[in-house]
Amino acid sequence: MSIEQVESLIAELVQRILAERGQQAGPVNSQTRLLGGELDIDSLDLAAVVVELETRLGKDPFAGGFIEFRTVGELAALYVG
Amino acid sequence: MAAELTIGTAGLLQDGVRLPAAAVQALVAGLAQRLEQGARQRVALISDRADAALVALLACQRAGCDLLLWRQATPPDSPVWRELGVSALLDGELGLVELPLPRRAEAAGLVLLATSGTTGTPKVAMHRLDRLLGRVRSPRDAAAAQHDRVLLTYHPCSFAGLQVLLTALVSGAELLAVSRSTVASLAAAALAHRPTLCSGTPTFWRGFMLALGPQAASVPLRHITLGGEAVDQVTLDRLRQCFPAAGIVHIYASTEAGALYAVRDGRAGFPRAWLDDGIDGVSLRIRDGALQVRSPRAMQAYVAGAGASPIDADGWLSTGDLVEAEGDRVLFRGRVDSVINVGGAKVRPEEIEAALLELPQVADVRAFAARNPITGELVGVELVLAEGLRLDDVRPIIVAHARQRLGGYKVPRVLRQVTALDASATGKKQRGG
Numbered sequence: 001m002s003i004e005q006v007e008s009l010i011a012e013l014v015q016r017i018l019a020e021r022g023q024q025a026g027p028v029n030s031q032t033r034l035l036g037g038e039l040d041i042d043s044l045d046l047a048a049v050v051v052e053l054e055t056r057l058g059k060d061p062f063a064g065g066f067i068e069f070r071t072v073g074e075l076a077a078l079y080v081g
Numbered sequence: 082m083a084a085e086l087t088i089g090t091a092g093l094l095q096d097g098v099r100l101p102a103a104a105v106q107a108l109v110a111g112l113a114q115r116l117e118q119g120a121r122q123r124v125a126l127i128s129d130r131a132d133a134a135l136v137a138l139l140a141c142q143r144a145g146c147d148l149l150l151w152r153q154a155t156p157p158d159s160p161v162w163r164e165l166g167v168s169a170l171l172d173g174e175l176g177l178v179e180l181p182l183p184r185r186a187e188a189a190g191l192v193l194l195a196t197s198g199t200t201g202t203p204k205v206a207m208h209r210l211d212r213l214l215g216r217v218r219s220p221r222d223a224a225a226a227q228h229d230r231v232l233l234t235y236h237p238c239s240f241a242g243l244q245v246l247l248t249a250l251v252s253g254a255e256l257l258a259v260s261r262s263t264v265a266s267l268a269a270a271a272l273a274h275r276p277t278l279c280s281g282t283p284t285f286w287r288g289f290m291l292a293l294g295p296q297a298a299s300v301p302l303r304h305i306t307l308g309g310e311a312v313d314q315v316t317l318d319r320l321r322q323c324f325p326a327a328g329i330v331h332i333y334a335s336t337e338a339g340a341l342y343a344v345r346d347g348r349a350g351f352p353r354a355w356l357d358d359g360i361d362g363v364s365l366r367i368r369d370g371a372l373q374v375r376s377p378r379a380m381q382a383y384v385a386g387a388g389a390s391p392i393d394a395d396g397w398l399s400t401g402d403l404v405e406a407e408g409d410r411v412l413f414r415g416r417v418d419s420v421i422n423v424g425g426a427k428v429r430p431e432e433i434e435a436a437l438l439e440l441p442q443v444a445d446v447r448a449f450a451a452r453n454p455i456t457g458e459l460v461g462v463e464l465v466l467a468e469g470l471r472l473d474d475v476r477p478i479i480v481a482h483a484r485q486r487l488g489g490y491k492v493p494r495v496l497r498q499v500t501a502l503d504a505s506a507t508g509k510k511q512r513g514g
Contacts, residue, residue: 020481034291035291036292042288043284043287066319067454
């Protein structure tokens, strides 16, 4: 999968979480901050996104320990290459 | 008796509004007066506001009332109040509702806390405030502590939240609190109000560092505490990098056992030598791979009817945490039981399964711990759906039902559709028959 595809997968997962809470999501793109920015998601939501990415992409970039990431693009990059 | 304790006072900064220590004292005096009108009673506080918890704690001590700290919205006519002997309810605005229940002659300024992760009526542990204060240190430099500000990351009515309130009381530090807090709102509060002390779960700290990013450098933390779940070395190392000026301590405590020990060397687990020598008056041993503790700071008992004491005749309490001695260290390896640890909050899979089985769309379900690098574990469910249904079609119904019945961290975040549950893989579905 290309980084753009992973980014749109992350956007889709985030939007589904917000929709399930009856919230509207603005645009989610590569620059969108995952925690502490515009998105109204919490650690648990972000954890759910990471579990879903691992399941769908068959890759666990955190297997060797935690890696710092802030934006959708930075998270997506961990699954590419 | 407990009322004779001098436990100091503290001011608060709640949701951006400052409440000085003198104002807290005035609220305490007012509430204590209302509580003293009549016999001593057992009061339940239902609120997520730290200011209400602090005032209720001090006022109940002064009036000799028991205080039950309660996290679930529960109506006045619920049978739970009679079961727990509660005769008055207090809300976040300090409104008092008297219940038509007999008052207790024996109320004695106890603090009662519900344990997390149980079905039906939570178990309630009774504590004496003097014992709870046993682990709370007076500051070495009282004058410096007056300028400290403590960021509260826990629910103020949880055991960990109470420890933070007591720390603020003993040290005279200001309490920084946000109602309905999220890691993002806590990060925003930290950037706006610059706390110097903060205690949180490893899950909180990982999310907090993600939310702060490079701005972490402008939060002047000088003391960091981790607790509620086992911490890994990577998280400890990242905290050291993000907050180089801070002392970092990880503690081990539970609602039943009270606060047990603190590890200050920046390494995960605890020193193996503590198995032989004990630590801070606590004895530790490993039995069947699980950590057992014997503590002078354990709770008094569960409230009558809520279950047998988990503490045996010799004073040993099984923590349910699996541990392994490795070199000079004892490291945590998960749980003995099937409890799912969501960022320090314990969830029993049976509770999740029972709630989802209420739906006609769900034929069978198995709850499991979905491991992840942020919260450690999440609630996951494998679902066998009714004939012809697909997960994408019923997902919103399942999530909405779980949100309404379970709420918060108990809502399954990872949903998978399966054609049948694999009972042989873990044998988990044998639980509860």
